[in-house]
Amino acid sequence: xxxxxxxxxxxxxxxxxxxxxxxxxxxxxxxxxxxxxxxxxxxxxxxxxxxxxxxxxxxxxxxxxxxxxxxxxxxxxxxxxxxxxxxxxxxxxxxxxxxxxxxxxxxxxxxxxxxxxxxxxxxxxxxxxxxxxxxxxxxxxxxxxxxxxxxxxxxxxxxxxxxxxxxxxxxxxxxxxxxxxxxxxxxxxxxxxxxxxxxxxxxxxxxxxxxxxxxxxxxxxxxxxxxxxxxxxxxxxxxxxxxxxxxxxxxxxxxxxxxxxxxxxxxx
Amino acid sequence: xxxxxxxxxxxxxxxxxxxxxxxxxxxxxxxxxxxxxxxxxxxxxxxxxxxxxxxxxxxxxxxxxxxxxxxxxxxxxxxxxxxxxxxxxxxxxxxxxxxxxxxxxxxxxxxxxxxxxxxxxxxxxxxxxxxxxxxxxxxxxxxxxxxxxxxxxxxxxxxxxxxxxxxxxxxxxxxxxxxxxxxxxxxxxxxxxxxxxxxxxxxxxxxxxxxxxxxxxxxxxxxxxxxxxxxxxxxxxxxxxxxxxxxxxxxxxxxxxxxxxxxxxxxx
Amino acid sequence: xxxxxxxxxxxxxxxxxxxxxxxxxxxxxxxxxxxxxxxxxxxxxxxxxxxxxxxxxxxxxxxxxxxxxxxxxxxxxxxxxxxxxxxxxxxxxxxxxxxxxxxxxxxxxxxxxxxxxxxxxxxxxxxxxxxxxxxxxxxxxxxxxxxxxxxxxxxxxxxxxxxxxxxxxxxxxxxxxxxxxxxxxxxxxxxxxxxxxxxxxxxxxxxxxxxxxxxxxxxxxxxxxxxxxxxxxxxxxxxxxxxxxxxxxxxxxxxxxxxxxxxxxxxx
Numbered sequence: 001x002x003x004x005x006x007x008x009x010x011x012x013x014x015x016x017x018x019x020x021x022x023x024x025x026x027x028x029x030x031x032x033x034x035x036x037x038x039x040x041x042x043x044x045x046x047x048x049x050x051x052x053x054x055x056x057x058x059x060x061x062x063x064x065x066x067x068x069x070x071x072x073x074x075x076x077x078x079x080x081x082x083x084x085x086x087x088x089x090x091x092x093x094x095x096x097x098x099x100x101x102x103x104x105x106x107x108x109x110x111x112x113x114x115x116x117x118x119x120x121x122x123x124x125x126x127x128x129x130x131x132x133x134x135x136x137x138x139x140x141x142x143x144x145x146x147x148x149x150x151x152x153x154x155x156x157x158x159x160x161x162x163x164x165x166x167x168x169x170x171x172x173x174x175x176x177x178x179x180x181x182x183x184x185x186x187x188x189x190x191x192x193x194x195x196x197x198x199x200x201x202x203x204x205x206x207x208x209x210x211x212x213x214x215x216x217x218x219x220x221x222x223x224x225x226x227x228x229x230x231x232x233x234x235x236x237x238x239x240x241x242x243x244x245x246x247x248x249x250x251x252x253x254x255x256x257x258x259x260x261x262x263x264x265x266x267x268x
Numbered sequence: 269x270x271x272x273x274x275x276x277x278x279x280x281x282x283x284x285x286x287x288x289x290x291x292x293x294x295x296x297x298x299x300x301x302x303x304x305x306x307x308x309x310x311x312x313x314x315x316x317x318x319x320x321x322x323x324x325x326x327x328x329x330x331x332x333x334x335x336x337x338x339x340x341x342x343x344x345x346x347x348x349x350x351x352x353x354x355x356x357x358x359x360x361x362x363x364x365x366x367x368x369x370x371x372x373x374x375x376x377x378x379x380x381x382x383x384x385x386x387x388x389x390x391x392x393x394x395x396x397x398x399x400x401x402x403x404x405x406x407x408x409x410x411x412x413x414x415x416x417x418x419x420x421x422x423x424x425x426x427x428x429x430x431x432x433x434x435x436x437x438x439x440x441x442x443x444x445x446x447x448x449x450x451x452x453x454x455x456x457x458x459x460x461x462x463x464x465x466x467x468x469x470x471x472x473x474x475x476x477x478x479x480x481x482x483x484x485x486x487x488x489x490x491x492x493x494x495x496x497x498x499x500x501x502x503x504x505x506x507x508x509x510x511x512x513x514x515x516x517x518x519x520x521x522x523x524x525x526x527x528x529x530x531x532x533x534x535x536x
Numbered sequence: 537x538x539x540x541x542x543x544x545x546x547x548x549x550x551x552x553x554x555x556x557x558x559x560x561x562x563x564x565x566x567x568x569x570x571x572x573x574x575x576x577x578x579x580x581x582x583x584x585x586x587x588x589x590x591x592x593x594x595x596x597x598x599x600x601x602x603x604x605x606x607x608x609x610x611x612x613x614x615x616x617x618x619x620x621x622x623x624x625x626x627x628x629x630x631x632x633x634x635x636x637x638x639x640x641x642x643x644x645x646x647x648x649x650x651x652x653x654x655x656x657x658x659x660x661x662x663x664x665x666x667x668x669x670x671x672x673x674x675x676x677x678x679x680x681x682x683x684x685x686x687x688x689x690x691x692x693x694x695x696x697x698x699x700x701x702x703x704x705x706x707x708x709x710x711x712x713x714x715x716x717x718x719x720x721x722x723x724x725x726x727x728x729x730x731x732x733x734x735x736x737x738x739x740x741x742x743x744x745x746x747x748x749x750x751x752x753x754x755x756x757x758x759x760x761x762x763x764x765x766x767x768x769x770x771x772x773x774x775x776x777x778x779x780x781x782x783x784x785x786x787x788x789x790x791x792x793x794x795x796x797x798x799x800x801x802x803x804x
Contacts, residue, residue: 027582035511049339193571240784251460299565313637314604515777519776520774
């Protein structure tokens with residue numbers, strides 16, 4: 001496995017096929033993640049209403065579900081669109097924002113993972129541990145956990161569930177239970193901007209729309225997204241100017257930048 | 269007809285009268301189009317709830333309806349606000365985002381155009397053809413059609429319906445059935461940023477709030493918006509830095525810039 | 537009372553304690569105010585659904601309620617979260633956007649202030665006067681009133697209600713009925729960007745999460761926010777580039793900048 005090659009091949013495929021990525025997501029990051037999708041080379045669509053979400057998903061290469069500002073109506077729409085996606089073999093990428101913080105989030109996430117076949121889950125350590133019933137500590141939507149020494153827990157969870165699990169933090173971990181990679185791209189400023197986690201999930205969905213192997217999709221996406229974050233951090237003067245620079249850096253990503261900057265190692 | 273003059277006179281009128289533009293619009297572009305409204309010199313208001321939308325519209329110079337993230341509740345509110353706008357003679361500008369992609373969008377758009385008198389419709393070629401029942405090709409919210417050789421179709425549709433129709437693409441076409449103008453302002457980068465189509469509709473609504481002739485309003489708006497896009501494209505380094513530059517460029521627009529840059533020709 | 541010291545001490549406390557600020561707010565400014573919260577040094581959470589909002593608020597240092605894009609469901613959630621906040625002694629900061637413009641806004645704001653104990657209200661002059669039943673003039677969400685010669689009215693209202701009242705305008709006024717301060721920080725360009733009022737309310741909520749004296753919290757917040765606005769105005773070229781600069785300037789604020797730039801005077 002050559003992580004840099006996975007990242008650059010996946011990006012090339014996104015730009016060649018221009019897949020549509022259907023987001024049913026939170027109201028805070030809609031504009032930002034739509035622009036992230038475009039800068040990756042894919043096409044965003046956001047159709048939250050249950051009366052069209054299962055119909056819209058058929059045009060999509062991937063379905064992203066994000067529970068950041070959830071309610072029962074939205075979860076119902078996620079389930080309906082997700083069932084249609086499962087029927088059509090369209091991969092589902094889940095971002096369980098804040099799971100563990102409230103019963104509504106925990107119950108909704110549990111409903112999603114029990115009724116739908118999920119391909120990739122992207123969250124912080126607390127969210128992933130909460131989703132696994134491992135009592136991750138979540139305060140609101142922020143993780144209080146780190147991933148240190150939890151790699152085996154995450155890896156077993158991946159094996160058990162069939163998900164590719166992507167845990168983002170100072171080191172990102174991606175595992176499907178048999179393969180595990182640690183990614184050291186990214187920059188601390190990303191934690192000071194709302195929606196960078198959600199945007200990493202969007203990157204994973206763009207990759208999953210064109211890369212069949214979901215482990216490679218998730219790993220490639222986090223490498224690319226992390227590199228774009230580093231490039232943007234070098235060009236900005238703070239968290240406000242970081243956002244437009246991140247979008248420009250995503251649009252500018254290419255094989256040369258990725259191969260030069262990728263810092264990923266196979267852990268297992 | 270002098271298109272540049274129409275564009276600059278309309279802009280001057282917006283800045284003199286500072287009209288309110290009531291948006292019932294999609295969640296993805298709310299912030300962006302509110303800022304576009306302000307940069308044009310108008311005042312945005314966004315009151316989606318049916319319990320106040322018809323009351324709020326009475327303060328407005330124009331009502332913008334955009335079905336980008338629609339649901340039945342929102343459509344009901346659009347109809348209620350639209351009926352009040354029709355009673356008061358306030359022009360309605362419609363953006364039929366993604367019409368043709370799902371039954372919900374097609375049915376909702378048809379309901380809007382059958383229950384309300386619409387002044388201006390702004391969409392891409394696929395949306396406009398779908399709205400006309402001409403089987404435009406829409407994938408999600410992206411047009412698969414171009415306007416080439418369809419000018420007569422659009423022009424007949426305008427005559428038939430009484431709408432001013434504004435089709436945006438590499439060349440924008442604005443027609444009321446008797447007058448038709450082609451506009452070559454704008455820049456390809458606008459297609460790589462979410463909501464630029466919605467923002468063009470906002471520009472049209474700002475103009476319609478102060479310019480009685482809706483053909484002049486739509487043509488003037490697309491010229492101004494396209495010019496601002498060009499100026500921004502020259503000052504940005506990618507789709508992320510384009511957005512703040514576009515807003516600055518809208519705020520900076522004046523008669524001199526418009527007269528120098530307008531590239532519009534009367535077609536019919 | 538040393539206003540500059542209040543502003544810089546409060547900011548230091550936010551950065552030390554990193555409080556969570558729960559927003560139930562309008563869809564137009566969610567992304568922007570989440571980023572403002574992060575740049576202040578606090579952590580935003582936005583959980584609008586009534587099935588989790590009262591549970592989520594228990595993690596928060598302050599609860600912000602903003603009626604910019606209200607509906608009955610959202611107001612019910614605000615009341616439920618607000619009651620829980622009152623039980624737990626968590627301060628509530630209210631932004632009565634557009635109150636006076638429609639019956640729904642006026643009735644909803646009246647319901648909020650009658651059912652909940654509010655700590656701080658931040659609005660423009662028209663909104664505050666409307667909230668007081670003083671027939672403030674509001675057109676949509678814009679104030680038609682100025683605060684000139686109305687300081688006594690506002691001050692009496694503060695005494696009567698127990699609220700700290702923060703009226704923003706060319707001069708901001710903050711009063712608890714016994715103490716009143718006038719703040720001359722800020723820049724006219726802030727009026728040309730959507731959500732700067734809402735963002736000032738967010739700043740007040742961040743301060744209220746760590747500063748027990750709500751008068752000091754509101755005054756400190758408006759000084760800091762106004763200074764960040766000035767710094768951003770000096771670095772931007774228009775309302776579009778202002779937004780990322782404002783966020784950077786908030787993140788860059790420190791004691792030195794605040795003490796050098798604060799322009800606040802005790803009025804009563």
